[in-house]
Amino acid sequence: MTTILFNKPYGVLCQFTDEREGPPRPTLADFITVPGVYAAGRLDTDSEGLLVLTDDGRLQARIADPRFKTPKTYLVQVEGEPDEAALDALRRGVRLKDGMTLPAGAERIDDPALWPRDPPVRFRKTVSDCWIRLTIGEGRNRQVRRMTAAVGHPTLRLVRWTVGDWNLDGLAQGEWREVASS
Numbered sequence: 001m002t003t004i005l006f007n008k009p010y011g012v013l014c015q016f017t018d019e020r021e022g023p024p025r026p027t028l029a030d031f032i033t034v035p036g037v038y039a040a041g042r043l044d045t046d047s048e049g050l051l052v053l054t055d056d057g058r059l060q061a062r063i064a065d066p067r068f069k070t071p072k073t074y075l076v077q078v079e080g081e082p083d084e085a086a087l088d089a090l091r092r093g094v095r096l097k098d099g100m101t102l103p104a105g106a107e108r109i110d111d112p113a114l115w116p117r118d119p120p121v122r123f124r125k126t127v128s129d130c131w132i133r134l135t136i137g138e139g140r141n142r143q144v145r146r147m148t149a150a151v152g153h154p155t156l157r158l159v160r161w162t163v164g165d166w167n168l169d170g171l172a173q174g175e176w177r178e179v180a181s182s
Contacts, residue, residue, distance in 0.1 A: 002037055004053040005166055006176040010117050014042045040064050049160035050168050069137035070164050075112050077157035078148050081130045086151040094150040105135035115173045121156045
């Protein structure tokens with residue numbers, strides 16, 4: 001069985017082919033040449049960070065299926081500076097159009113030492129920003145972005161740092177490594 005950890009750059013599709021008409025967009029095939037592996041879960045094109053790929057269907061389901069509540073931790077740059085009430089709302093769960101989210105781990109953190117994003121996040125002199133660490137056990141469509149917006153702090157940059165016990169430590173943007181399946 002093959003399991004790969006990939007540090008997905010901003011702008012890369014979480015699939016091996018681009019079926020959209022028009023200019024081609026970067027895909028997993030531009031980085032990973034291992035046959036027979038597929039993404040376990042997704043990261044939006046405008047999100048970065050850890051993507052697990054595997055040829056093990058059971059592992060793929062355990063990571064992607066919300067029933068298993070595999071924890072995923074994100075480093076999230078948000079607009080403004082969330083107060084304790086906003087963080088508590090994330091910790092309790094927030095109401096989205098598709099229902100309440102499960103409680104999340106949420107805390108403010110110092111600016112992480114990350115690679116530069118291309119293109120860079122838009123800087124505005126009049127609007128502050130800060131970073132939070134958010135851990136969720138589900139994976140709805142654009143969930144983290146919708147959660148931070150629901151508490152009044154839209155996401156500016158989103159980097160998934162962990163999936164279960166795996167993390168990005170030592171993995172540069174656009175790089176991948178094979179690991180033992182858990």
